[in-house]
Amino acid sequence: MKRxxxxxxxxxxxxxxxxxxxxxxxxxxxxxxxxxxMTEEQKNLLMTLCLDDEAISKxxxxxxxxxxxxxxxxxxEYLGRKYPSHTFTIVDGLQKxxxxxxxxxxxxxxxxxxxxxxxxxxEEKEEGNVxxxxxxxxxxxxxxxxxxxxxxxxxxxxxxxxxxxxxxGTISGEEDDETIDVKDMVEGKINIxxxxxxxxxxxxxxxxxxxxxxxxxxxxxxxxxxxxHIIALNDVLDEEESEDGYMDFLGQLYLKNENVIQADLEFIxxxxxxxx
Numbered sequence: 380m381k382r383x384x385x386x387x388x389x390x391x392x393x394x395x396x397x398x399x400x401x402x403x404x405x406x407x408x409x410x411x412x413x414x415x416x417m418t419e420e421q422k423n424l425l426m427t428l429c430l431d432d433e434a435i436s437k438x439x440x441x442x443x444x445x446x447x448x449x450x451x452x453x454x455x456e457y458l459g460r461k462y463p464s465h466t467f468t469i470v471d472g473l474q475k476x477x478x479x480x481x482x483x484x485x486x487x488x489x490x491x492x493x494x495x496x497x498x499x500x501x502e503e504k505e506e507g508n509v510x511x512x513x514x515x516x517x518x519x520x521x522x523x524x525x526x527x528x529x530x531x532x533x534x535x536x537x538x539x540x541x542x543x544x545x546x547x548g549t550i551s552g553e554e555d556d557e558t559i560d561v562k563d564m565v566e567g568k569i570n571i572x573x574x575x576x577x578x579x580x581x582x583x584x585x586x587x588x589x590x591x592x593x594x595x596x597x598x599x600x601x602x603x604x605x606x607x608h609i610i611a612l613n614d615v616l617d618e619e620e621s622e623d624g625y626m627d628f629l630g631q632l633y634l635k636n637e638n639v640i641q642a643d644l645e646f647i648x649x650x651x652x653x654x655x
Contacts, residue, residue, distance in 0.1 A: 518548025568603030581611035587642035
């Protein structure tokens with residue numbers, strides 16, 4: 380009896396996994412819409428999303444598999460328009476289904492190791508589907524430049540600024556592309572979503588809270604949009620250790636139950652509604 384229950388449990392997991400994968404498993408009774416010549420990238424994507432490798436390898440596609448290729452083609456055109464100096468490969472995703480109202484793709488830049496996200500919304504019309512896309516790759520392009528520019532700006536008011544760590548961007552459309560200037564972000568001219576931690580050297584500082592408050596006020600007065608955590612430390616990394624970054628440094632100390640934070644505060648600078 381116990382074996383039967385375990386077998387049933389595994390079967391239910393497989394059924395749920397197949398239903399959520401975005402593609403239905405092709406069957407011999409499923410009608411092939413047409414024979415399609417595909418690129419290796421298209422073929423690999425379909426084989427990842429769907430389960431009928433043999434038919435896909437022959438180019439024998441059903442109507443919903445052809446729809447995935449239409450969405451793929453749109454995604455590649457979109458990325459080419461938004462980031463013309465970069466080359467991308469789409470490697471995985473999830474087709475629009477009853478649990479998700481849009482198609483999602485995972486892609487990578489050939490010069491970077493990480494995967495990035497894209498969503499495609501589909502509007503069904505009589506003349507055919509209309510697609511719109513959003514992605515989060517622009518944040519990767521901005522991150523390092525923004526950290527450097529913000530640190531340089533903060534050092535105008537606080538020369539003990541050690542480092543800045545930012546997660547920049549949520550998914551966004553073609554309006555946020557590779558031409559964004561981080562100086563416009565730091566000068567408060569444009570609002571790009573970011574969660575930023577600012578590390579200050581608190582060693583030898585009599586009033587670390589006052590130093591932290593001064594940096595906060597500088598950010599507010601200059602309208603530098605974002606969600607901030609400002610931290611004054613009583614210990615710093617040496618040059619070799621600093622390559623791993625202060626976020627890792629704090630994480631390691633947290634696991635050791637050690638505290639090097641002398642003062643800190645968190646706030647949101649929203650240029651539309653003011654500080655929160």
